Amino acid sequence: MIPYSCQTIDDDDIAAVTDALQSSRLTQGPIVHEFEQAIAAYTESNYAVAVSSATAALHIACLALELGPNDWLWTSGMSFSASANCGLYCGAKVDFVDIDIASGNLSIGALESKLAKAKQAGCLPKIVVVVHYAGQSCDMKAVALLSKQYGFKIIEDSAQAFGGYYAKKKVGGCQFSDMAVFSFHPTKTITTAEGGVITCNDRILYDRLNCFKSHGLVFSEAMQSQEGGWYRDQAMLGFNYRMSELHAALGLSQISKCDQFIEARHLRALRYNELFKDVPQLSPLEISKYSKSAWHLYVLLLDESLPSHSRRALYEFMHQNGIGTQVHYIPIFKHSFFQQKGIEADDFPNTMSFYQRCLSIPLYPTLSSDQQTLVVDTIKAFFDEQVTRASA
Numbered sequence: 595m596i597p598y599s600c601q602t603i604d605d606d607d608i609a610a611v612t613d614a615l616q617s618s619r620l621t622q623g624p625i626v627h628e629f630e631q632a633i634a635a636y637t638e639s640n641y642a643v644a645v646s647s648a649t650a651a652l653h654i655a656c657l658a659l660e661l662g663p664n665d666w667l668w669t670s671g672m673s674f675s676a677s678a679n680c681g682l683y684c685g686a687k688v689d690f691v692d693i694d695i696a697s698g699n700l701s702i703g704a705l706e707s708k709l710a711k712a713k714q715a716g717c718l719p720k721i722v723v724v725v726h727y728a729g730q731s732c733d734m735k736a737v738a739l740l741s742k743q744y745g746f747k748i749i750e751d752s753a754q755a756f757g758g759y760y761a762k763k764k765v766g767g768c769q770f771s772d773m774a775v776f777s778f779h780p781t782k783t784i785t786t787a788e789g790g791v792i793t794c795n796d797r798i799l800y801d802r803l804n805c806f807k808s809h810g811l812v813f814s815e816a817m818q819s820q821e822g823g824w825y826r827d828q829a830m831l832g833f834n835y836r837m838s839e840l841h842a843a844l845g846l847s848q849i850s851k852c853d854q855f856i857e858a859r860h861l862r863a864l865r866y867n868e869l870f871k872d873v874p875q876l877s878p879l880e881i882s883k884y885s886k887s888a889w890h891l892y893v894l895l896l897d898e899s900l901p902s903h904s905r906r907a908l909y910e911f912m913h914q915n916g917i918g919t920q921v922h923y924i925p926i927f928k929h930s931f932f933q934q935k936g937i938e939a940d941d942f943p944n945t946m947s948f949y950q951r952c953l954s955i956p957l958y959p960t961l962s963s964d965q966q967t968l969v970v971d972t973i974k975a976f977f978d979e980q981v982t983r984a985s986a
């Protein structure tokens with residue numbers, strides 16, 4: 595079976611984790627700190643806070659921006675539920691913005707018109723979570739302009755975009771956002787098995803994030819000289835969202851190979867683009883001029899003119915032929931939990947159309963040339979069979 599995604603783990607990674615396991619601290623030690631510094635340096639941000647997952651990262655990013663009941667959080671429906679759940683964890687209300695079909699990213703036009711309407715209705719969002727779909731950055735300058743005009747905060751859900759670029763700068767530098775969140779789940783560009791990080795440039799946000807990730811505890815020399823060396827104060831309601839030393843050791847070992855991983859993904863994506871040129875039934879995602887994708891996913895869009903069951907038939911055909919594919923994503927608002935909140939799928943026609951036609955095919959650094967040829971030939975065989983059947 596060729597999976598749609600696969601982590602790359604080598605002997606250096608294994609040695610790094612083994613060393614961490616033999617060190618005196620398994621958590622709250624120096625490796626997490628070193629990993630955070632490496633992330634900040636890599637993304638050219640001032641600060642990085644490592645946590646147990648991107649989901650945890652999104653949660654405390656919202657808390658750091660003081661999202662609460664009566665506030666609105668907006669995000670793209672074409673994402674993993676975590677992009678929206680973070681708002682609900684804070685008791686806020688959640689709504690969605692339609693996407694551009696060509697890229698799968700949030701549509702700036704849809705955002706702009708939704709903001710204009712929300713302003714009139716007096717329900718502007720406090721936070722917009724911008725998702726960088728498949729590893730390609732959204733048009734952040736445009737989002738930042740709208741944030742100035744309408745006064746919302748921006749969290750980049752860059753879970754899929756670690757190592758990607760926007761306007762010639764690494765995603766995560768937060769030039770056009772308040773914070774950026776990354777995931778190190780094994781399907782993402784680098785992995786810590788489970789893990790995530792938030793980058794930002796603001797010291798106050800950084801302090802709050804650190805506080806929320808570890809039970810809301812704060813301490814200072816002044817406090818300790820008055821009360822005693824043991825003294826810490828729980829200043830707010832926090833969580834245990836810490837990353838362990840073992841996970842950070844894996845991340846630190848992986849980050850040194852990140853650019854290599856992305857280059858390998860990029861080359862494979864270019865080859866797919868080339869090989870699919872003569873397959874009129876599908877198209878790859880459009881890559882914008884302003885971004886360099888981290889190539890988390892290689893997504894195909896089936897042509898609108900194909901019968902509606904085609905995507906499912908292709909998915910099953912690939913599976914029968916030993917090739918894993920996946921649908922990214924079931925629109926968040928389509929899940930029963932969100933349907934109960936009365937969100938209408940009809941309000942997001944592009945997200946629905948994209949969902950009905952998208953399929954992610956295998957893409958990872960160790961995908962061999964032969965495997966890739968097999969993936970493409972299998973897809974071509976599927977369409978040949980369809981055409982033969984249709985004309986019979």
Ligand SMILES: *Cc1c(COP(=O)(O)O)cnc(C)c1O
Pocket residue numbers: 646647648649650673674676677725751753754776777778779788789790
């Ligand atoms: C993977 C992913 C997440 C969640 O990441 P975890 O680290 O698994 O919590 C959130 N948002 C998007 C867009 C993702 O792709």
